[in-house]
Amino acid sequence: MDKEKVRRYIDQIDVPKEDVLNAITKGIKKGRYTKKRYSKQKKILVCCMTTVLMFGIIFLMGWVINPKVNQVLAKVPFIGEIYEKFDDELGVKLAEKNLVTELNQDITKNGVTVELNDVYFDGNIVSIIGQVNGDLKTEEISFDVNFENNKGDNDPWLNGKSMDIEQSGDGYDFQWRLEYPHKVIKESFTLPITIHAINNIKGSWNFNIPITQEVNQVLAINQLKEFPNDQIKINIHEINQAQASSTIVFETVSAYKDDHIDFYKAIDNKGNELFNYENSTRISSSKSGDGYHLTLRKNMESIDKGAESITLYPYMEITELPVQKLLNVSTFEMKSKRTALSIKVKNIIKEENKVIIDFQFQGLSKKWREDHHFNILLNNLSYSFKLIDNDISNSLVSRSKVKILDKDTNDFQSIFVLENNQVENFSLQKTILEFDFTGFIDIKTLEPFTLYLPN
Incomplete structure (x- = not known):
């Protein structure tokens, strides 16, 4: 039989798409077919499988496959x-x-x-x-x-x-x-x-x-956890169980607008980890008498049907406004408003088109001494200082070059380069030094707490 006759015969075959897909899907998942009593429909599936295998052999021998069969096979859950x-x-x-x-x-x-x-x-x-x-x-x-x-x-x-x-x-x-x-x-x-x-x-x-997506099951939780020392509250609203994943909807309340409270980990009572540093989706925000409210939704792994509880591990990132100081004196200290961090300025020099500031960064945690974090520290320092014109409250220089004076004592030097049009009228007495501590405040982990799932 020549190639064209085979093609014509194949084109006349009506391939039952759904049956083939379902049969091959089961074969992929199980790795084999179990012996059962065949109904009329299952006999059709066997015939279809035989047909598909025959076409596969023809393809390997160099024959051209029927487009109908190609369309079906292309949609198999490969x-x-x-x-x-x-x-x-x-x-x-x-x-x-x-x-x-x-x-x-x-x-x-x-x-x-x-x-x-x-x-x-x-x-x-x-x-x-x-x-x-x-x-x-x-x-x-x-x-x-x-x-x-x-x-x-x-x-x-x-x-x-x-x-x-x-x-x-x-x-x-x-x-x-x-x-x-x-x-x-x-x-x-x-x-x-x-x-x-x-x-x-x-x-x-x-x-x-x-x-x-398929209809999901929603578990109403409505459990409140308060952290009075940190002036925050977390209210778990609900858990939504989808087909292959879950989501948790929760609300955070903070005394500070830009603080970020979230969860870095969740584990059920069987030891299954449901997420690890998963991002959250911001749903809504508002302000009321008790603080700033933020509602978030976080994706999780599918919850085991036998799970009775979930332990959540919260954390908070503190944000604060930058600190400013007029450069009318050569030594001073700039302190973080909410942490023990501070910048001790030891000397300021104006040299041609450069402003050079020697300083010590005090209160840094031990993690910043590690090589990786120390490199991040140097990079963040170059962006965290600003020189601002006090008369017009306008930034003069928003980035500096940072040199290490003494790594053990966290002594550094920041070098600001002025533009040509800034040099002539520049005066230290009319310039503000601004520093943003936010990038150096360590993330704070909070006490874990447990949700008990409704039956």
Whole structure:
């Protein structure tokens, strides 16, 4: 039988798509088929599997496969492999459960084609898999993109957005992972996507992506934990159990507006770690009589059905306003308002177009002596000082070069270089030195506390 006759026979075969997909999915997960009493439908599955295997053999012998069979096989949950490629365990789990939606939407503009292939929505996470190819002129891929008809950096979908990219054939596979930004999670909606440019190639790649997830179980918690010494409170509102992940919604209350309170770890009573330094999505903020309120949502691993409690490990990051001092004297001390940190200025010299300040950084914790943290310390110091014109409250120099005078005693020297137009009228007596302690305040871990899950 010649090649064309085989092609015609194959084209006439009607492939039962769903049956083949389900059968192969079970085979992948179990690694074998168990012996059972076959119904009429299961007999069809066996026939289909035999047909697929026969086509695979023909392909290996160099024959051309029927496009129908290709379409079916392309949609087999080998789709999970793309998530493995991007180290996305959540995607792999959802692919195994057939909870990934196929898109197959593509647009070509100015020689560049973008195809969006698959999407999933679980708990707080939306993931979109796509491919880009064409005249990209570089191996690095960047997208100027907005979601839900938002514009620029004010797009809430860009907060927490990440992208992974891998070369694939003549193009690149990519994955966008987005954190759902709104307070109420919809189970289904359409997400407009606008790509304005790719690698500075302008176009207008516009997509409307259907987003859906299975009905979730919401556990009402409403448990309050207070930390009076730190003037903060944490109120756990609810836990949302999705199909392959969970989310926790909680509210923090602080006496200080810019303090950040969050959890760095959560462990259930069986010892399962539910997250470790996972980012949180900001849902809302407000101010009332008891302080500044911030509501957050954090993604977690799926909670074990037998779990009875979860222990949360909170932390806080302190933020304070910069400290200022007029340079009308050559020695003085600048103190942090909320910590034991201080800057002791020992000497100030004006030398041509340079202002040179010798100082000692007091109160630093031991961690800053480690090589890695010490390098961070030097970098942060170069950005934390500012020279400000006292008459017009305008920054003169916002960065300095930092030299080490004595590492053991944390003695340093900051060198500020004035612009040519600043030198003539510059006066130390009319200049303010500003220092921001925030980048040097250690994160404070708070006492863990336990949530008891409702039955």
